């Protein structure tokens with residue numbers, strides 16, 4: 001039984017420049033992997049926005065160390081023990097292998113990944129449409145572009161939260177999920193702003209303060225709007241840090257190392273009463289299809305990364321009014337288009 005691990009670099013290009021509190025970008029570097037065994041192949045993705053400690057180079061270095069035959073195991077815990085023995089902090093690289101392994105395992109068992117974990121294949125959570133930091137006219141255009149998608153996920157920054165929400169409210173009363181991306185200062189005005197936002201049909205505020213400011217104290221207790229940790233929460237080890245300081249966590253496969261660790265986090269977080277958002281790092285349909293397998297476990301999901309891209313190299317992940325249809329195919333349910341053909345190991 002010959003096992004082969006191939007990988008290639010790719011730039012995921014946005015349809016429009018994507019504005020965030022820490023700058024705007026036009027593309028995101030990625031590495032895609034293909035794990036083959038018994039004439040079946042599983043695919044995975046590491047996508048690396050510039051604010052992550054990992055880069056494409058660190059991911060490629062990690063993948064070059066991996067011995068493919070060590071990946072043919074039936075227990076994901078054994079898989080992760082091996083990957084962590086190589087370099088435990090390389091979580092996007094570990095996520096890429098974890099996703100490919102789950103995709104392959106599902107194909108070998110003719111099951112979707114959610115079925116491997118006996119999870120539901122549907123979710124009642126509403127679809128979200130992301131609007132990066134934009135000016136007045138762009139906001140109007142993007143609100144129109146959102147069409148029937150029921151929730152707007154907006155990025156704010158530079159003290160512009162109120163102005164951006166007020167602008168959106170000129171065009172729509174849809175619920176808003178607000179991602180402040182660490183841009184607020186923790187002072188008396190924070191609670192005032194949270195109370196104002198509460199009157200604006202806001203579902204939650206994500207990561208208002210710097211990732212090292214995790215002692216939210218009275219803000220956590222008195223906020224009428226749930227506060228969700230994103231940059232403050234990476235892996236299961238961070239649960240102690242965020243419990244009693246945040247109302248929920250944003251779990252991303254790139255942050256935690258893939259599907260298996262994400263499920264462990266969700267189980268532990270639920271016991272602590274935390275709410276669950278499943279998010280992505282502007283990944284392609286490969287990473288988002290993997291994350292979509294878990295949406296039955298989440299209160300909300302924010303997996304519209306592929307909709308923002310113009311060169312998504314995978315197909316099979318479909319949205320209806322922003323809601324994901326978990327792909328019905330085996331594994332993660334998506335397949336590559338135009339990559340991994342011929343000389344697939346080219347970097």
Ligand code: MG
Pocket residue numbers: 179181206207230231250
């Ligand atoms: Mg965020």
